[in-house]
Amino acid sequence: MRKQFWVAVTVITLLAVGCGGNPSDQKYLESAIDHFERGDLRTASIELKNSLQQNPDNPRARWYLGRLHLLTGNLADAEKELLRAKELGVVDDSVLPDLASSYLREERLDRLLQLEVGKLSPRSAVRVLSTQATAYLHRKDFERAGILIERAFALEPKGAESTVAQARLAFSQGNHDRSRSILEELLLARPDYAPAWTLLGDVENSIGRLPEAEAAYTKAIENEVNGTPDLLKRSLVRVKLEKYELAQQDIDLLKRRIGSYYELDYAQGLLFFKLKMYQQAQEALELSVQANRYHLPAQFHLGATYLQLGNIDRAAETLNLFHQAHPRSVVGRQLLAEVARVRGDYAEVLRLMGPVVWSSTVTAPSLTLYADALARSGKFKEAETFYKRLVELEPDSPTALARLGEIQLRSGAVESGKAALSRAIELNPQDQAPVRLLVRRHVQDGEMERARGLAEKNLAANPDSPDAIVLAAQVLLLSGEMEQGKELLEKARGLQPGHVVANHELAGLAMSADDRQEAYNRYQEVLAHNDGHLSTLVNLARLKLGEGATEEAVTLLQSAISAHPDAEEPRVLLARQRLAEGDFESVALVLGEKLLADSGSAAPLELLSRSQLAGREYGNARATLRRLAALRPQSAEVAYLQSLVALGMGNAAEERRELERAVAFDPKHLHSRLRLARLELQNGALDAAGRHLAAVESVTTGELPRMRVEAELSQARGEPERALQLRQEIFSRSSQRLDMHALSRQYWVMGRRGDSLALYEKWVEENPEDLSAKLMLASAYSHADREEASKSLYQEVLDKTGGNAIALNNLAWQLKDRDLAQATLYAERAASIAPESAEIADTLSTLLYESGEYERALRYSRQALELRPGHAPFIYRLAKVNAAVGRKAEAVSTLKQLVSRSEWFEGREAAEALLEKLSR
Structure with a gap:
């Protein structure tokens, strides 16, 4: 079959000047032309560059290189080389048609339309006019396109190029039959005219006649010197036809000819995508998009590939770019909505698919995506409407019926839902999902016989299905037939x-x-x-x-x-375990930034707030609890946690407000009631405390915490025997050090010091490694005037720990009146170990004051008050130190404010005496 060549005249007539150059560059050029005409563009490119290295001003080499760049899609370089060839003397008849094609593909339409054709030969003029007409077609300016085509036809009345231009106009106007008719008539006369076959392939491809398109592109390839564009088109059609091996052959041939090119990389990526080779598809499509980020098909499929690979962020980024460039694309919206669905952003799904679902041409996948998003958003009635439309679109689709049935069960249309599920099961008895839904609904409605009957019928229809066997087993277990159920479960295990x-x-x-x-x-x-x-x-x-x-x-x-x-449950469980172990600092790390930022779930935020409270990060805890309150606006537990923030920040009024909100939300909220009871006890409001306890008397959980507060209330009411009875019962049930200490203190206040000390001593004997208990016993010995025993225990703790701040602090107090210097050394060591302890700073301040070191005493007194603002005994001692350093006016002012308070505090009498003395 005769091949059609692009070059219509001899090489001599192409040039207005001689060939020039030297033999070596001519040799490379001839080799390049040979490879070019055989379609081996990669070798042609190498030989052309070799020729130009020998002679950069070789006009033929520049012209061929420009044409080669045009074929391989390197449009900027094509334009540059063609203009350079023109400067070097290649005539307009040769350069302008190719330059016009370059401008068209670059979408530099203004430059294309400015090209003059008056001095061109008819053939070249027709090519340029046809290309200019195509530019107007791109702009939907059919009138001007028609005028140019008429000019081309006038120059070449029976010319193939002008005839193809007429067919292209009809094609652009949507008249596919007219376009096909023109081309078929032309091909009867010129069966070897490749551009006609190419356009015919485009026409057939556009209306989905893929076998016909493949055949037309094949004819074009057979009649071309270089069939690169048509090979590319045919490879894409073959991918659509699922002729993957043949498509790969076309792609491989193109790779040998032109190497990497964005449209070729797209074809390869699309083929890999269809074969579900997503990693390879990603690599090829990324090359395509990197080479031409405006190539929308590559952008779309790259986004789809990222989605398949689970790279949701990259999928969203890429598909958003596609959507911005092509907002009316339904498949683009649908895929971007799928990304939003994976992210759980159902509002975004509804926004994207909203314009689509009202279209008369809406598809089942679009309706499904929209209806599913409505269902996930809790809008069951609205979802039901769209599932009904889905069933209208696909009345015999078991999947659509199952979705409708499920949502009708949720929306309250139970009988309709059961009917839809029954129909879905009838259409596809093998699908276990609707069977499970219907069985569970029968169980929920107490219809055990119907549930059992359906499960047995399903098992009879699917006797070798492990899922059907398991479903039947579950119904038997719910019916109390444990052995039969277990037997079926073992059978399912055997099968799978x-x-x-x-x-x-x-x-x-x-x-x-x-x-x-x-x-x-x-x-x-x-x-x-x-x-x-x-x-x-x-x-x-x-x-x-x-x-x-x-x-x-x-x-x-x-x-x-x-x-x-991205799973929430294991992170929440692990974070809860870390918090229980006291490792509150790792809670946020375990939960992770993404879960804490994106989660609409309360559990991660609640755990984070508890860890922040444990770490005394009250500001952060408050911010977290605000987010939690937005999710659970009437939660007693959230209000209680907010009360703990207020307590930590020293805001008593806010603490009470939050506690009262908590019991308003849940009158039996245990922790809030117990805290309110303790606040009333502190204020002496015993009846109010009793009412809070009575409100949670019937609460079965948290009995021991309630008993602890009841014991405090009994003691406050003057019922020490009742308090003692409660303390004894609590300790017998808990065996915790905290309750041992409370029971010992109860013995002590009742004057039973021997029982108090005996309880401590027994605990320490049974728990020799419990240093905290030893510190408590040492303190008790001190209060019982058993100083040596106390000192011995403190020393034992120091020997074991190498330095315990509490032991050092208490030893310092013991030695204060006997060995002030040693006491001060102990206190200084304690302060170095626990610099954030207000009590130790106060101890050291007191000892330094006694030693006459007033300036140092002032520093530690201020530190103690900074660590515990408003604490009355610390305020008194600061005033005393101020007076000692000569700041009498400041001391008097501080004391006046202090004694004006109504509450009693340790050292009140001394403060009043000092104020009187300083005021004289």
């Missing part, structure tokens, strides 16, 4: 080892029988067949936590987080 639900159900049965090892075995079987399965890892971690095996539980939760970094 590692079946998640079967093994989880069996693990639950094992836990009910207190067989933890069997439960452990079932979870391990799931993991052996489902590596990193989230709920299994979490359940196994819960099991280990229940056994006290915290290290194993933590390892499992860390594995779950590693396998599922």
Whole structure:
């Protein structure tokens, strides 16, 4: 078959000047032309560059290089080389048609339309006019395009180029039949005219006649010297036709000819995408987009590839660029909405798909995406409307019916929902999802016979389906037929080892029988067949936590987080465990920035606020609790946590307000009631304290905390025997040091000092490593005037710890009146160990005052008050030190404000005496 060449005249007539150059550059040029005409553009490019290296002013080499760049899509270089060739003497007849093509593809339409054709040969003029007409077609200016085509036709009445231009005009106007008719008539006369076959391929491709398009592009390729553009088009059509091997052959041939090119990289990426080779697709599509970020098909498929690979942020970024450039693209909106769905941003899904779902040409995937977003947003009635439209669009789709049935169950249209699910099951008896939904609804409605009947019918239709077997087993278990249910679960395991639900159900049965090892075995079987399965890892971690095996539980939760970094549950469980261990600083790290920033769940924020409270980060805790309150605006627990912030910040009025809000939300909120009771006790409002306790008397949880407050109230009411009885019962049930200390103190205030000390001594004997208890006993010895025993215990603690701040501080107080210098040394050591302790700073200030070191005493007195603002005894001691250093007026002012307070405080009488003395 005769090939059509681009070059229509001899090389001599192309140039207005001689060839020039030397033999070496001519040799390279001839080799380049040979490779060019055989379609080997890569070798042609190398040879042309070799020629120009020998002779940079070789006009033919410049012209061919410009044409080569035009074929490979390097449009800026094509324009530059063609203009350079023109400067070097290549005639307009040769340069301008190619330059026109370059301007068109660069979309530099103004420059294209400025090209003059008056001095060109008819053939060249027709090519330029046809290209200019195409520019007007791009602008939808069909009138001017028609005028130029008429001029081209006048120059070449029966010319192939002008005829193709007429067909292109009809094609651009949407008249595909007219365009095809013109081209077919032309091809009868000129069956070897490649541009006609190319346009015919474009026409057929645009209306989905893919086999016809493939055939037309093949004809174009057979009749071209260089079929690069048509090879590219054919490869894309073959991908659509799922002729992947043939498409790859075209792509490989193009790679050998032209190397890397953005449209070729796109074709390769699209092929990989269709083959679900997403990593390879990403690499190819990224090359395409890097070379031409305005190539929208590559941008779209790159975004789709990122989505498939789970790279949601990159998918959103890329698809947003596509959407901004092509906002009316339905598939673009749909894919971007899918990204929003994965992110859980259902409002964005609704925004993107809203304009689409009201279209008369709306598709089932668009309706599904929109309706699902409505359902996820809790708008069940609205979702039902769109699921009904989905069923109208696909009346025999079991999937659509199942979705409608599910949402109708949620929206309250129960019977309609059951009917839709029944129809879905009838259409596809193998799909277990609608069967599960309907069985569970029957169970929920107390229709156990219907549930059992459906499960048995489903099992009969799917006897070898592990899911059907498990569903039947679950119904039997709910009916109390435990052995039969267990037998079916074991059968499902046999058919599908590692079946998640079967093994989880069996693990639950094992836990009910207190067989933890069997439960452990079932979870391990799931993991052996489902590596990193989230709920299994979490359940196994819960099991280990229940056994006290915290290290194993933590390892499992860390594995779950590693396998599922965006999952909330394992992070929340691990953070809760860290908080329980007192490691409040790691809570935020475990939860992670993404979960804390994006989560609409309350659990992570609540844990973060508790960790911040534990770390005394009251400002941060307040900010976190504001976010939590927005999610749970009427939560008693949130209000209680806000009261703890107020307490930590020293705002008593705000603390009470938040506690009262808490009990308004939940009158039986235990912690709020107990705290309010204690506040009333502090104010002497015993009846009010009693009312708060009575409000939670029926609360079954938290009985011991309630009893502790009741013991305090009994003591305040003058009922020490009742208080003692409560303390004894509390300690017998808790065996905690805190309750031992409270019971010992109760003995003490009742004058039973021997019982008090005996209780401490027994505890220390049974818990020899409990240094805190030893410190308590040492303090008790001191108050019982057993100074040597006290000193001995403090020294024992110091020997074991190498320096305990409390022991040093208390020893300092003991020695204050006997050895002031040693007492001061102890206090200074304590201050160096615990520089943030207000009590130790106050101790050191007192000892320095006694030693006459008033300036140092003043510094530590101020420090104590900074650490505990408003504490009356500290204020008194600061006034005393101020008086000693000669700041009498400041001391008097401070004392006047202090004694004007109504409440009693330790040292009040001394403060009043000092004020009287200084006021004389």
